[in-house]
Amino acid sequence: MKKILSCFMAVIAGLPIVNAADYYVSPQGNDNNPGNIEAPFKTLKKAIESARAGTTIYLREGKYVPENNEIMREGAEGAYSCVYNLSAKGTAENPITITGYENENAVIDLSNVKVSERIIGFYVKADYWRLKKFDIIGIQVTQTGHTQSINVGLFGGNNCIIERVNMHDGMGIGVYATRGSNNLVLNCDAYNNYDPVSENGKGGNCDGFGFHLNRNDYTGNIIRGCRAWRNSDDGYDLINNHSQVIIENCWAWENGYDADRVSRGDGTGFKSGGYGMSSSVKEGTVAPRNIVRNCISWSNKQAGFYANHHLGGLDFYNNSSYRNKRNFNMVNRKSIEEAVDVDGYGHDLYGNLSYRPTLSDADCVNINTSQSTLTNNSFLPSMSLSDTDFESLDASQLLSPRKDDGSLPDITFLKLRPGTQPYVNKLGYQFDKNETSGIESIFTNPDKTADDIYYNLQGMPVANPTKGLYIHAGKKIYIP
Structure with missing residues (x-):
C-alpha cells in the first residue's frame, strides 16, 4: 500500500500546475459563452461563480445592470441580500481580481436591485480579493426604519485590496468593514451618496468609508489616498471600532450634505473615534489608537477631525482643516461606566494646521491640554495665519482628476508658501511627521x-x- 501511495504522490508531483482561467465580461456578452476576450460572459455573477485562486475577471466597457434574480446570496449577516458574493479564497501568490479592462470604463449600476432586505453590492468574506478600477452607482434602500445599504462590505476577508473603485450617486455607504485584517482601501472615491428612504430621509446612514471592526485582533487595516464628499452623513467613520485603523493622505469635504448641498446627516469629515459608544465594550478593554495623518478636511457641516467621545487617545499628525464648523473637536467620554462628555485626554496632535473654522475660536476644542500631547500645531497656542500664507485657497482643486495610476492629483490648495512661518514649522498635510528636510x-x-x-x-x-x-x-x- 505504501508503494502504491508513493507512486501516486510521485505522479501527482510530476503533473504540471494548471493555471486558473481568466474571464471577460461585457454588457454585450452571453453567459453561455466561454468567457474569453472574444466571447465574454454577460454577467459578473457568472464570472464570480467560475473564479478560483489566481483568476482575474476583466470588465469591458459599459454599464452592468443586475436584477433581483442575479443576487448571489440572501440573508447574509442576518439582514443583507448580496448582489455579488465573493466567497472563493485567493492566496498571497494567486489573488482573485475583478478589474476594469485596460483604459475602459466599467460601471456597476445597482439601481434595479430592490428587495425587502438590506443590500450589499460586493460581499467580501474570503481572503485575497482585489477589486480595482470600476464604478458602483445607484445602490438602493427599501426599508423605512433604521437601516443601511453598502457598496463594498468587508465581512471577514483578509488581505484584500479595494483600489480605484468609485462609489457614488447611490443610497449606500461606500466601503464598510466589520471583520478582517490587513485590508487596504486605496485611491477610492465616495461621493453624492444619500438615502432619502429610511428614517424620513435624514441621511444619517451614508458615510463615504466606515471601519467598525468588532474585535481587537483585526489589525493592519488602512484607508489611503481616498476622497469623500457630499455623503449625507460622514466622510470617514470609525465609531464602535475595536482595532486600530490608519487613515492617511485622504480628503473629505462637504459631508453632511446631499449632492445639491442640502443639509442632511451628521457631517463630520473624519470621525476618528467612538470606541465606547456601544454596549459591546466591556470594562478593562482598551480603546484602539486610530491614526489620521496627512489628510485634508474642508467645509464639512460639523467637525473636520473628531474624536467622537472616544474612550482613549487618538493620533492626529500633519492634517489640514479649513472652514469646518469646528476644525478639530477632541471630546472624549469619561469612562465605560459614565457616559459623560469630557475634554479629550490621551490625544497626540503634531504638525496640524487649522484655518478659519466657521465657528468662532473653534480651531481645536474640547481638549485637556495637560492630559494630551500637543506639539508644533497652529493652535494651542494660536499661530497668526493669513490667506497669504497659502499657495491657494481654491477648494475646487479637490475635484481635479486623479493621476493615471489612480493617485491623488497634485494641488496647491492649502499648501503653504515657502518662507512663511507655518511652512518653516512644517505644518499641514504637505509635510510628513518624520520628514526632516527644511x-x-x-x-x-x-x-x-x-x-x-x-x-x-x-x-x-x-x-x-x-x-x-x-x-x-x-x-x-x-x-x-
Whole structure:
C-alpha cells in the first residue's frame, strides 16, 4: 500500500500546475459563452461563480445592470441580500481580481436591485480579493426604519485590496468593514451618496468609508489616498471600532450634505473615534489608537477631525482643516461606566494646521491640554495665519482628476508658501511627521543679531531667546 501511495504522490508531483482561467465580461456578452476576450460572459455573477485562486475577471466597457434574480446570496449577516458574493479564497501568490479592462470604463449600476432586505453590492468574506478600477452607482434602500445599504462590505476577508473603485450617486455607504485584517482601501472615491428612504430621509446612514471592526485582533487595516464628499452623513467613520485603523493622505469635504448641498446627516469629515459608544465594550478593554495623518478636511457641516467621545487617545499628525464648523473637536467620554462628555485626554496632535473654522475660536476644542500631547500645531497656542500664507485657497482643486495610476492629483490648495512661518514649522498635510528636510540639523550657540527673529516650536516669535530649542532661518537652533 505504501508503494502504491508513493507512486501516486510521485505522479501527482510530476503533473504540471494548471493555471486558473481568466474571464471577460461585457454588457454585450452571453453567459453561455466561454468567457474569453472574444466571447465574454454577460454577467459578473457568472464570472464570480467560475473564479478560483489566481483568476482575474476583466470588465469591458459599459454599464452592468443586475436584477433581483442575479443576487448571489440572501440573508447574509442576518439582514443583507448580496448582489455579488465573493466567497472563493485567493492566496498571497494567486489573488482573485475583478478589474476594469485596460483604459475602459466599467460601471456597476445597482439601481434595479430592490428587495425587502438590506443590500450589499460586493460581499467580501474570503481572503485575497482585489477589486480595482470600476464604478458602483445607484445602490438602493427599501426599508423605512433604521437601516443601511453598502457598496463594498468587508465581512471577514483578509488581505484584500479595494483600489480605484468609485462609489457614488447611490443610497449606500461606500466601503464598510466589520471583520478582517490587513485590508487596504486605496485611491477610492465616495461621493453624492444619500438615502432619502429610511428614517424620513435624514441621511444619517451614508458615510463615504466606515471601519467598525468588532474585535481587537483585526489589525493592519488602512484607508489611503481616498476622497469623500457630499455623503449625507460622514466622510470617514470609525465609531464602535475595536482595532486600530490608519487613515492617511485622504480628503473629505462637504459631508453632511446631499449632492445639491442640502443639509442632511451628521457631517463630520473624519470621525476618528467612538470606541465606547456601544454596549459591546466591556470594562478593562482598551480603546484602539486610530491614526489620521496627512489628510485634508474642508467645509464639512460639523467637525473636520473628531474624536467622537472616544474612550482613549487618538493620533492626529500633519492634517489640514479649513472652514469646518469646528476644525478639530477632541471630546472624549469619561469612562465605560459614565457616559459623560469630557475634554479629550490621551490625544497626540503634531504638525496640524487649522484655518478659519466657521465657528468662532473653534480651531481645536474640547481638549485637556495637560492630559494630551500637543506639539508644533497652529493652535494651542494660536499661530497668526493669513490667506497669504497659502499657495491657494481654491477648494475646487479637490475635484481635479486623479493621476493615471489612480493617485491623488497634485494641488496647491492649502499648501503653504515657502518662507512663511507655518511652512518653516512644517505644518499641514504637505509635510510628513518624520520628514526632516527644511528643518534638518540642530545648531548650537548661533550668532544672534538684532535683525533675526526666533520662533518657539509653536511658531510664536520670541524677542529674547534664552536657553532652549527654537526655529531660526528654517533650522532648529538650540541655545545652551
